[in-house]
Amino acid sequence: MLEFVPQTPNYFVSKGIHPWFIDRNDESKLDRLLGHQKVLAIGECGLDRNKPEFEMQRRIFQVQIDLSQQFGKPLIIHVVKAYDEIEQMLRGIKVPAIIHQYQGNQIQTKRLLENEMIYFSVGKQIFNKSKKSFLEDIPLTRLFFETDTQTYSVQKVYESYCKIFHLDLAYLQAQIRNNFEQVFHLIP
Numbered sequence: 001m002l003e004f005v006p007q008t009p010n011y012f013v014s015k016g017i018h019p020w021f022i023d024r025n026d027e028s029k030l031d032r033l034l035g036h037q038k039v040l041a042i043g044e045c046g047l048d049r050n051k052p053e054f055e056m057q058r059r060i061f062q063v064q065i066d067l068s069q070q071f072g073k074p075l076i077i078h079v080v081k082a083y084d085e086i087e088q089m090l091r092g093i094k095v096p097a098i099i100h101q102y103q104g105n106q107i108q109t110k111r112l113l114e115n116e117m118i119y120f121s122v123g124k125q126i127f128n129k130s131k132k133s134f135l136e137d138i139p140l141t142r143l144f145f146e147t148d149t150q151t152y153s154v155q156k157v158y159e160s161y162c163k164i165f166h167l168d169l170a171y172l173q174a175q176i177r178n179n180f181e182q183v184f185h186l187i188p
Contacts, residue, residue: 011038012038012039012040012184013038013039013040014039014040014041014042014043014044014076015030015033015034015039015042015043016030016041016042016043016044016045016064016075016076017030017045017060017064018044018045018046018078019045019046019047019048019051019057019060019061019078020048020051022053022056022057022060023053030042030063030064030067031067031070031071034067034071034073035071039073040073040074040184041073041074041075041076041098041184042064042067042068042071042073042074042075042076043064043074043075043076043077043078043098043100044076044077044078044100045060045061045064045075045076045077045078046061046077046078046079046082046086046100047061047078047079047080047082047085047086048078048079048080048081048082049080049081049082050080050081051080054082058085058089061089062089065089065090065093068093068095068097069093069094069095072095073095074095074096074097074098074183074184075093075095075096075097075098076097076098076100076121077097077098077099077100078100078101079099079100083104083108083111083112084108086099086112087108087111087112087115090115090117090118091115093115093117094117095117096117096118096119096182096183097117097118097119098118098119098120098121098144098183099112099118099119099120099121100121100146100148101121101122101123101124101125101146101148102120102121102122102125102134103125104134105133105134106133106134106137108134109134109137109138110137113137113138113139113142118142119142119143119144119179119183120138120142120143120144121143121144121145121146122135122138122143122144122145122146122157123145123146123147123148123150123154123157124147124148124150126157126160126161126164127160135161135164135165140172140175140176140179141175141178141179142179143175143176143179144176144179144180145157145158145161145176158172158173158176
C-alpha cells in the first residue's frame with residue numbers, strides 16, 4: 001500500500017483492519033506498516049453489530065488499540081450499534097481516538113465525552129434534523145468533519161455547521177485545524 005503513497009509532505013494514510021473485512025486481513029502484518037512515517041493513524045477499525053463474528057471483531061479491535069498505544073498513533077474508529085463496547089474498550093487509552101461518522105445519541109455522547117481522548121467526526125448527520133441534537137453537546141475542541149463516501153464537499157459540511165451554530169467559518173476552520181494538529185502532532 002505504501003508504495004502508492006505520493007512522497008509529498010502533506011499526504012498521509014491510515015492503516016487498520018475494518019470490522020467488515022476481519023476475515024480477509026492478518027493483524028500480524030499491521031505492526032510492520034505502523035512504523036512508516038506516512039501512516040498517521042490506525043483505522044478504520046472498530047466494531048459493527050450488523051456484521052458477523054462480533055467476538056472476533058472485539059479481539060482484532062483490541063489488538064489495534066494495543067498497537068495504537070505501542071506506536072503512539074491515533075485510532076480512527078468505525079462503530080455501528082456498539083457504542084457501549086467502544087466506550088468500555090477505550091477506557092484508559094493514552095492516544096486520541098476519532099469516532100468516524102459519529103451517530104450516537106445524547107446519552108452515548110455524554111458518556112464518551114468523559115474520556116478526553118475521544119473525538120467525534122461528523123458529516124452527513126449535519127443534514128438530518130433528527131441527528132443534530134447530539135452535536136450541541138460536542139465541544140469544538142473535540143470535533144472533526146468529513147464527507148466519507150458522500151458527493152458533497154467538506155466545505156458544505158463546515159458551512160452547514162456554521163449556519164446551525166451561528167459561527168464564523170474562519171473561526172471554525174482554525175479550530176478544526178488546531179484539533180488536527182493536536183491529535184496528529186503535526187505542525188504546518
